[in-house]
Amino acid sequence: MRAPTREGVLRAAEKVAAILPPTPLLRVEIGGVTVWAKAESLQPVGAFKIRGAWHRLTDFSDEERARGVVGVSSGNHAQGVAWAARELGIAATIVMPSDAPAVKLDRTRELGADIVLYDRAGEDRDAVAAALVEESGATLVHAYADPWVIEGQGSSGIEIAAQVAERAGGAPTRIVCPCGGGGLTAGLALACPDAEIVPVEPEGWDDVRRSLEAGEIVAVEPNPPPTACDALQTLATRPVNFAVLKARVPKGLAVSEAEVRAAQRFAFSRLRLVIEPGGAAALAAALAGKVALDGRTAIILSGGNVDPATFAKVLASDN
Amino acid sequence: MRAPTREGVLRAAEKVAAILPPTPLLRVEIGGVTVWAKAESLQPVGAFKIRGAWHRLTDFSDEERARGVVGVSSGNHAQGVAWAARELGIAATIVMPSDAPAVKLDRTRELGADIVLYDRAGEDRDAVAAALVEESGATLVHAYADPWVIEGQGSSGIEIAAQVAERAGGAPTRIVCPCGGGGLTAGLALACPDAEIVPVEPEGWDDVRRSLEAGEIVAVEPNPPPTACDALQTLATRPVNFAVLKARVPKGLAVSEAEVRAAQRFAFSRLRLVIEPGGAAALAAALAGKVALDGRTAIILSGGNVDPATFAKVLASDN
Numbered sequence: 001m002r003a004p005t006r007e008g009v010l011r012a013a014e015k016v017a018a019i020l021p022p023t024p025l026l027r028v029e030i031g032g033v034t035v036w037a038k039a040e041s042l043q044p045v046g047a048f049k050i051r052g053a054w055h056r057l058t059d060f061s062d063e064e065r066a067r068g069v070v071g072v073s074s075g076n077h078a079q080g081v082a083w084a085a086r087e088l089g090i091a092a093t094i095v096m097p098s099d100a101p102a103v104k105l106d107r108t109r110e111l112g113a114d115i116v117l118y119d120r121a122g123e124d125r126d127a128v129a130a131a132l133v134e135e136s137g138a139t140l141v142h143a144y145a146d147p148w149v150i151e152g153q154g155s156s157g158i159e160i161a162a163q164v165a166e167r168a169g170g171a172p173t174r175i176v177c178p179c180g181g182g183g184l185t186a187g188l189a190l191a192c193p194d195a196e197i198v199p200v201e202p203e204g205w206d207d208v209r210r211s212l213e214a215g216e217i218v219a220v221e222p223n224p225p226p227t228a229c230d231a232l233q234t235l236a237t238r239p240v241n242f243a244v245l246k247a248r249v250p251k252g253l254a255v256s257e258a259e260v261r262a263a264q265r266f267a268f269s270r271l272r273l274v275i276e277p278g279g280a281a282a283l284a285a286a287l288a289g290k291v292a293l294d295g296r297t298a299i300i301l302s303g304g305n306v307d308p309a310t311f312a313k314v315l316a317s318d319n
Numbered sequence: 320m321r322a323p324t325r326e327g328v329l330r331a332a333e334k335v336a337a338i339l340p341p342t343p344l345l346r347v348e349i350g351g352v353t354v355w356a357k358a359e360s361l362q363p364v365g366a367f368k369i370r371g372a373w374h375r376l377t378d379f380s381d382e383e384r385a386r387g388v389v390g391v392s393s394g395n396h397a398q399g400v401a402w403a404a405r406e407l408g409i410a411a412t413i414v415m416p417s418d419a420p421a422v423k424l425d426r427t428r429e430l431g432a433d434i435v436l437y438d439r440a441g442e443d444r445d446a447v448a449a450a451l452v453e454e455s456g457a458t459l460v461h462a463y464a465d466p467w468v469i470e471g472q473g474s475s476g477i478e479i480a481a482q483v484a485e486r487a488g489g490a491p492t493r494i495v496c497p498c499g500g501g502g503l504t505a506g507l508a509l510a511c512p513d514a515e516i517v518p519v520e521p522e523g524w525d526d527v528r529r530s531l532e533a534g535e536i537v538a539v540e541p542n543p544p545p546t547a548c549d550a551l552q553t554l555a556t557r558p559v560n561f562a563v564l565k566a567r568v569p570k571g572l573a574v575s576e577a578e579v580r581a582a583q584r585f586a587f588s589r590l591r592l593v594i595e596p597g598g599a600a601a602l603a604a605a606l607a608g609k610v611a612l613d614g615r616t617a618i619i620l621s622g623g624n625v626d627p628a629t630f631a632k633v634l635a636s637d638n
Contacts, residue, residue, distance in 0.1 A: 021486070024343050024361060041591045042343060042358075103588060167340070265627065269422060272360045272593040272623030304591030308584065312631035 001147060001240050008151035009191045012055035013158035019054065019087075020044070023156070025163040025298070026271055030286050033293045036167065037267075037283070038160055041275055041304030045107070047231075048156050048184060048302050049073075049080030049143075055152030056141050057084040065090050068138040071113075072096075072129045074230045075104025076303050077143040082111035093138065095129045101230060101276075101307045120233075144183030145238035153184040157191025160298045168296045176200060176291055177300040178281040179208050179252065181234040182241035184302065189248035198291055199245075199252040200281040202227040202260065208237050208245065209252030217242050228257060228310070231278030231303055253291060259284040261314045267301060268315060277314075279303035320466060320559050327470035328510045331374035332477035338373065338406075339363070342475070344482040344617070345590055349605050352612045355486065356586075356602070357479055360594055360623030364426070366550075367475050367503060367621050368392075368399030368462075374471030375460050376403040384409050387457040390432075391415075391448045393549045394423025395622050396462040401430035412457065414448045420549060420595075420626045439552075463502030464557035472503040476510025479617045487615045495519060495610055496619040497600040498527050498571065500553040501560035503621065508567035517610055518564075518571040519600040521546040521579065527556050527564065528571030536561050547576060547629070550597030550622055572610060578603040580633050586620060587634060596633075598622035 026037045040048035057069060068091035071081035078094040085092035092113040096105060097120040109115055118128045133140050142149065157175065164172040172195045179185050179199030185208070189197045199208050204225040211218045219236035227233060237245065255263075260277050263284035267275040275283070279302040285291050286299050345356045359367035376388060387410035390400035397413040404411035411432040415424060416439040428434055437447045452459050461468065476494065483491040491514045498504050498518030504527070508516045518527050523544040530537045538555035546552060556564065574582075579596050582603035586594040594602070598621040604610050605618050 021343070024340070026361060027363065039361075042345060044346065046591050268593055268627060268630075272365050274587055274591040274593060308587060308634040311587075312634040315627040315631040315634075 003240065003243065004147035004150040004186065004190060006190045006193070008147065009154035009158065009187060012051065012151045013155035015055055015058055016051050016152070016155045020050065022159040022163065025160065025167060028270055030293055034295050035286065035293050035297045035299055036164055037271060038156065038298050038300045039273060040156060040300060040302050041273055041279055045076070045079035045083050046303055046305045047076035047080065048153055049076040050083055051155045052149035052152030052183060053077065053080035053084040053141065056146065056148035057088055057090060059148060060090065060139065064139050068092065068136060070095070070129055070132050070138045070140045071143070072125050073143050074233065075100045075108065075305060076231055078104065078108040078113065079111060081141055082108050082113035086112050093132055095125055095132065101305065101310070103307050104305050107305065144181030145240050147240060149183050150186045150241065151190070152187070154187025154191035156300065157188040161192055164296055164298055170296055171195065172298050173294055173296045174198060174292070175298045175300065176282040176286055178232060178278055178302045180232040180278070182208050182237040182245055185249060186241045186244035189244050197249050199249060200285045201252060201254050202229045202232055202281065203254045203256050205232055206252060206254040207235065209254055211237060211242060212245060212249060212252050215246065229260060229278035229281060231276065232281060253285045255281055255284040255288060255290070258319050259288045261317060263287055264314050273301060274304045274306065274311065275301050276303045276306040322559065322562065323466035323469040323505065323509060325509045325512070327466065328473035328477065328506060331370065331471045332474035334374055334377055335370050335471070335474045339369065341478040341482065344479065344486060347589055349612055353614050354605065354612050354616045354618055355483055356590060357475060357617050357619045358592060359475060359619060359621050360592055360598055364395070364398035364402050365622055365624045366395035366399065367472055368395040369402055370474045371468035371471030371502060372396065372399035372403040372460065375465065375467035376407055376409060378467060379409065379458065383458050387411065387455060389414065389448055389451050389457045389459045391444050392462050393552065394419045394427065394624060395550055397423065397427040397432065398430060400460055401427050401432035405431050412451055414444050414451065420624060420629070422626050423624050426624065463500030464559050466559060468502050469505045469560065470509070471506065473506025473510035475619065476507040480511055483615055483617060489615055490514065491617050492613055492615045493517060493611070494617045494619065495601040495605055497551060497597055497621045499551040499597070501527050501556040501564055504568060505560045505563035508563050516568050518568065519604040520571060520573050521548045521551055521600065522573045522575050524551055525571060525573035526554065528573055530556060530561060531564060531568060531571050534565065548579060548597035548600060550595065551600060572604045574600055574603040574607060577638050578607045580636060582606055583633050592620060593623045593625065593630065594620050595622045595625040
């Protein structure tokens with residue numbers, strides 16, 4: 001597999017800018033410090049995943065376009081691939097866990113993709129996808145272990161750099177981001193070589209944090225605790241991601257489920273944004289005082305696809 | 320009172336652009352038609368009211384600045400005035416109804432304003448404000464019956480015109496907006512002289528709709544029905560607003576409480592935005608098929624300040 005590059009990120013940013021306006025960078029105060037929230041939840045599919053999918057699918061050859069695309073995702077990458085495929089007239093099949101939020105399943109279907117469900121506990125999603133690819137000759141677009149996907153997600157960092165420079169008078173010092181498999185994190189590291197990149201994971205699912213500490217890829221321990229952050233439930237990062245992370249990202253952070261809920265409520269009342277649990281992980285770390293903040297710190301709100309009943313419960317609870 | 324002018328709107332738009340980035344214009348499909356949602360809920364105070372307040376207060380003389388400002392508002396104009404006053408170092412007193420949403424009272428206080436409560440049922444808020452002005456010599460900034468406020472709110476129309484031109488290749492044909500006293504509606508009418516402006520009010524509070532039909536100002540009937548749209552509970556428009564409306568706005572629309580709730584749920588799941596009841600009125604009319612839509616129609620989502628428990632109830636209900 002080729003390595004993702006900064007040139008690739010810049011090319012992705014140009015392609016994304018041609019079809020999607022930059023997502024807003026919203027000013028917000030945390031503990032008396034003005035920081036910048038990057039609202040990726042306002043992308044057409046409600047998450048940053050549209051970026052990587054667009055960069056990848058627009059680079060398909062005519063033959064690849066004809067054979068279709070297969071994606072594997074708990075729902076945001078699914079919608080990103082389905083959206084890009086629809087725009088380009090490519091047939092899409094998405095492998096999704098049967099316990100994915102209904103809103104993610106419904107939206108992916110609406111975008112015209114075929115959905116193949118698998119059981120998160122008992123089936124290997126990569127094996128399901130591999131069988132589909134073998135059968136159809138379609139191209140697999142992995143949710144994070146793909147150089148195009150990494151470069152595409154990095155386009156958010158190119159937007160952040162321009163927006164922070166305009167609003168705060170200088171380059172971003174630090175970008176705090178939710179982290180699943182490390183696609184976005186690696187993309188940001190390539191996009192903003194002078195910024196500190198801080199990936200944030202749910203407690204018990206902090207394999208990237210532990211991998212950075214260990215200096216090698218470490219998987220999630222068996223029987224991880226339940227988490228509301230469905231978008232961040234990845235078992236391990238991959239070499240194509242970790243090569244970038246190891247070189248550029250000193251450490252990761254973990255947040256509790258209660259910290260995530262507090263962040264969702266903060267985004268609701270202070271930013272008037274609907275943020276899904278996984279999308280609020282970076283904000284959770286900032287609110288919990290786990291990360292240094294300054295006037296050129298950006299916090300990525302990576303997604304907003306959450307079932308209404310789930311969100312109502314978070315609003316009603318106070319912890 | 321001087322009449323608001325298009326030149327005033329253009330001047331307001333320049334002043335607003337110098338301190339606030341344009342709010343995003345989000346693409347959304349309604350009944351197969353692509354339309355454009357203007358997310359004024361993403362302003363720093365969660366509503367478009369920051370525009371008129373900023374235009375008015377920046378035009379205060381030094382003497383007026385020293386004597387302070389008095390505002391009257393159920394909460395969004397309150398925050399707009401308090402925000403502008405804080406930025407400019409002006410003392411602000413806001414007259415608010417005791418039944419205003421807690422989030423609006425809290426935020427206005429946080430912005431450093433003094434709050435004077437009045438009883439919506441038993442007291443005349445304008446009399447309360449007049450007494451404060453008499454006592455302190457402060458300048459009253461009315462929530463809608465003020466030429467600066469009208470011009471300032473119109474700055475959203477200048478942004479819409481530029482954004483629709485860029486995204487949809489032409490001037491907006493139609494702008495659908497929530498309507499309380501008619502400040503925003505009149506401002507949009509001045510800002511976009513070639514667009515159809517469609518004000519939308521809650522049923523039973525549709526005095527602007529009825530005034531346009533009658534050709535003269537008509538107040539809300541006694542004992543109006545309860546409405547969740549606290550931001551749109553104005554009893555009558557005023558001559559400074561109606562002079563513009565009568566000349567430029569053919570008719571208004573009314574929406575039911577259930578239609579408003581459906582619009583809040585739509586904004587939640589399709590746009591990942593928190594929209595307060597009053598802020599969702601225009602979207603409600605569009606979703607209910609009460610207004611014609613085309614590819615250059617803009618729908619204003621005017622505010623997002625809503626108590627979490629109220630919002631959770633809307634999410635949990637299905638009508």
